Amino acid sequence: MAFHKVNVTINGEREQVLVPSNMTLMRMLRESVALTGTKNGCSAGECGACTVLLNGEPVNSCMVLAVECEGAEITTVEGLAGENQLHPIQEALIREGGVQCGFCTPGILISAHALLQRSPNPSDDEIREALVGNLCRCTGYVRIIESVKEAARRR
């Protein structure tokens, strides 16, 4: 099986990674560049724990081949916080109690961040729809939805 040299920018840093054809973006992040914030919940595009931004748009990284990411810009949960401060959505999630076990959290943050970029003042229904591809088993989503509203208010 062939290996491909892939040039990507991850959280603002340029990387060149050698990946086999069958490696997903999720595995490349977790294994090749050891960014383990992105989680493997199902490897089937269902749970959203692996959500990252690919050229600014959230995708299930388990459903994207690493080799397809040549020239792409990728943002993972590790890239959300600023130099000295957390992203508003991270702060909101802490404040509103939207974190329990934390496994869905990275994917939720990416999806929520992307939502607020495209819709700075989302309605309750918009938030639910934007997060429907991020499964959470602990919180019942209540405080996650509240966190997104809070982050929108504070922007």
Added chain:
Amino acid sequence: MTIDAHPALPEFEYVQPPTLSEASGFLASHSAEARPFLGGTDVLVRMRDGFLTPKFLVDVKKLDGTSSLRFDPQAGLTVGAGVNMNRVIAAPEVRAHYPLLAEACQSVASYQLRNRATIVGNICNASPAGDTIGACLVLNGVLHIHGVDGSREEPLATFFLGPGRTTLRAGDVVTAIHLPLPPKGCAGRYLKLGRNKLSDLSIVAVTALGYPDPDLISRYRFRLALASVAPVPLIPAQAEAYLANQSITPDSIHEAAHLAAEACTPIDDVRGGARYRKAMVRNLSAKALNEIWERLR
């Protein structure tokens, strides 16, 4: 799905031919072992489950013109194969002229998956549950295909042969779906019944489109397409014909919905039972037709 679903994708070669001809040529010459893919949201899942074992995955997303979405005020809408569903939903031309298509796309899975899923991919996957297929059928969609013999067009109406089976031949690459201008004054509705409120595959789904047609006794033509209730996306022709020949009333809509239910041949599967599916075709068809009728009259 077996108990031995793999942790990772099986081995394969990723190939990205630079031109359409080279893509068709590669696919034709490796027909048993090569498979084209776009968003990969169906193909990659089935590969990890062991249902598909292509030696080559041919990326056809970036080929000539497949990334464009174009609206022509005479010819209609052409959605390139590589255009993801979120792009379709957000496109002003789609919102203005093909809201039914946007509605169908919006119902698919999740925002993340819609950033990868494509209408052409949905069509080529040829699942009777495909959410966007109904809209493309009732809007008289035409596929643009590039094969070893060059380019051709094929109406969507005759494209599906069975679950996962289409008229595509070795070497074929679908480059776009074209929807002619919708009929003047039309109204459409996509009603999807899943287990969760959002994000599920359909247990049953109804696509309905209605528009003024003075040549008909009813003076309005209705188009219907049903998902997940037959081996292919189903057009209940008898229901459509019935509505063409009556005045449109709650009773005639009710009867049409009943005919639509009679036309389908659903199965019992893990998602739902046949009896329930038939009843839902009837109820959802009636609901969709009534809603459209309210907007038309």
Added chain:
Amino acid sequence: MARTAAQDVPSPIGESKPRKDAREKVTGAAIFADDLQFGNALLHARIKRSSHPHALIRRIDAAKARALPGVKAVVTGEDFPGYIGLYLQDRFIFCRERVRYVGDPVAGVAAISEEIAQKALDLIEVEYEILEPVLDPEFGASPSAPLIHPDLGKYVVANFILPEPGTNISNHFKIRKGDVDGAWQKCTAIIERKYQIPHIQHVPIEPHVAIAQVDESGKVTLWGSSQSPFAQRNLIAQSMGISQSDMRVIAPYVGGGFGSKAGVSMESLVVAIATKTKGHPVKLLLTREEEFFTAFVRQALVAYFKMGCDESGRLLAMEHRFYWGGGAYTEYGVNVTRASGYSSSGPYEVPNVKTDSYCVYTNHPVGGPMRGFGMPEMHAGLEQCIDELARKIGMDPVAFRRLNCLKTGSTLVTGSKMHPTGLPECVERVAEAIGWGRKAPPSGPNKRRGKGIALMWKAPAMPPNAGSSAWVELAEDGTVTVGVGGQELGQGIFTVAAQMAAAALGVPYESVRIATPVDTRYSPYEWQTVASRLTWSYGNAVMRAAKDARRQILETVAEDWGEPIEDLDIVNGVVVSYKTERETPLKNLAIYGLPKPGDQGWRGGPVIGRGNFMPTYVTGLDLETGQGERAVVHYTTGAQAVELEVDLDTGRIEIVKGVSAFDVGKAINPEMVKAQMEGGFVQGMSSALFEIMQMKDGVLQNPSFVDYRIATSSDVPKDLQAYIVEVPQDDGPWGARGIGEHSMVPTIPAIANAIYDAVGVRFEGPPFTAERVFLAMLEAGIVK
């Protein structure tokens, strides 16, 4: 500092302090077991599993697998003869002679990559002789069923579990209280019903994962996503003939447990394999499909209920039979049988009760501990019967519960008395919050609205001597580190532990850290993180440890200042005298103590506090009657009410409003308690509306998120309310008792009762899918 000024410093108890682990989790820095880095030495394991629900293993040939380049070890049950199990040792690490469910591990491979290990599985040949499977617990309990565990009589078993050798019944718990037969005649109304609860699963978003390494002296290190590091050490060590202290378990954050990561399941596989890989660590990460097929499931239940009341609505008698579908191995699930038995009256005072609760082997996946431990399954039917009985006697369902529910001092089904309880207050709270008695109009012409209520009770189900321990240590800068053996599953124990230590010691919450990860080499012993027991049990231990540390500090200072210890206090990290108003920050003496005057030496030294807690008063229960002085440590009680709409066109249920009230004794962190109520409600709702493991001939038909549906953000009710009731637990830290499981217990029957209120139909069991609801309405003539 004046004593009154000191009292102005708010105690962290009862404050909704921010989580200790939140920042790590939102930045992606939090380490879960699959994030641990092991370098090139790491091998990858894959497991060969049975594809038959019940069969004898005739032959295993792994020669070709062993010969595959990159394969470092292949093991089978032949290599590991020891039984393993928590309450009943009925399981081998790898199957020997017999497979008992689809997914039962038959062989294990370690290779240099997951791909090679996966390829090796295909090269392992297994020959089976197929046996007739048992797929239903009632059949399994009958004399004509084939035996799944012919050696049941030889298994090592805890003395409170009562198997019936020569049958598939691995536990039979009885309640014989009063005179049930005589009581029926006095009943004005009687209800008899059968309920069937299917298998469901925990579905944590993080799949099971474990890594094991065995060094050249045979010492084991196990890393894993684990609720029970100490129990895993104990059970695996016992099974493999290792000394417990030669096995070390290191457990980072858990990405959701709900019971699935308690006891031992897949962890033993990887330890076993690692004994053959010459010191290389071996990792096993379950695929999501493997999770569905092979991880613990919730027991299935076939339940027969009978209950009766007099003309005033007072419950007189109950007679129940529970056939628990325990699955292929019931080493853990046997206790569900017992717990449901001693709780079988529900949270009600009933003078005459006869219960037979059977744990039955079936050739289905392994029933393990799942949130509620038998209570959701049992209340699902019981609380519907209560509703039906109330209506039969012409009484309002809330009024009926008000009359019959447990109050302080009520006599319980096991014969003891109910401790102080806020259950009546919980009933009032939810009835009011849901607007009981007022009917709201439906939102459309084809919708019907209904309201339903259900109560619950649950005690921590555990051995009578399940213990906790804690240590508290200070550093030079005055910060406090707390040792904990229990696990952060997301429920918030690390935060609450810090709050309790801070309060008991007298330091700011912010200055307390938790010693993570939990590591059995250094962390204090904790039985398991299950049973909603940690806040109460470990809370007592950490309170004692903090007080021990406090005593050491104050003794040193008292000596140094020549003051009586009673005049001293620690407030906000400062030792103060109320008498002389002297003060000194803790850090001044935390490590080095205080110098004696005149250069005459030092007093004090490194402060280290220790504490433990183990209930001492749990008595046994009579084997025939189930009566005893004190069956359990305590009960958490509560109520939920639901308002919903039924869509007549589709049968879809939409929960409009859900309200919960639970008596938690004392909410150490109120917002986190409410978060448990919310999360539990949604998980309960999900189990009511969507979840079912569809089994056909012993094979799971829906082993993925595609077809095992769980609640998404779009399914959550817009109005979800949580109320905290606080009637203190006499031996709880600050009066606290647990909440983690309880919020999932009454949700199914609350929803079922609301559906009945809306459209007048009931079901033999959940899930109340749109299809089932619609077809039931069709049958009943409510829709066409």
